[in-house]
Amino acid sequence: MDFHGPFFVLAIIAISCSAWLINNWIRAKHGYSISDDWGRNIGKADAPANRQLELLTNENERLTGMVSRLEQRLSVLERIATDPATRTAHEIEQLRDR
Template sequence: MEFLSETAIIAGVAIMTGGWIISTWLRMKNGYPLENSWGKALYPKTTEAQERVSLLTQENAALRAEVGAMKDRLGNVERIVTDSGYHLTQEIGRLSDSTEVN
């Protein structure tokens, strides 16, 4: 008889815990704020936080565009520097500088 009551208690605790886990999962999945034991929201959704996220998202997009433009410019500079004509111009300039010194 005692074994049956212990099993019933364990089963009851397991069912209640499972219900709490499922309830919390459904709240998170559907975007409801989680609550503490007193019913207060743990992570209240405020408009201030949403505005900050929006501003940061816009700033992030602008910075990504700027980095993309800088990559393009750097690619052009690398192409110019590695171009054989650039080396030839440098050598001619070096030769003309050395002849002027002598």
């Protein structure tokens, strides 16, 4: 076999490109991240990290809603405590329902 011709170099390039394509196809098929031309992983990130991020985001939304409800309740209590004592029981009940 003649290793000094251009066909040998082209064969090595074709084999390398084919192997890279097959490797990325298998990785994508099985759910792994694929790599770019320089070997850096692109695409899918770490699944547990994504799950943790989703859980923290949901908890943040829940806590933000809870804080806003507590702020509303606190403002009602402040109104009851600082307003004149001439409020009737009916007005206080209306403030509680807010």
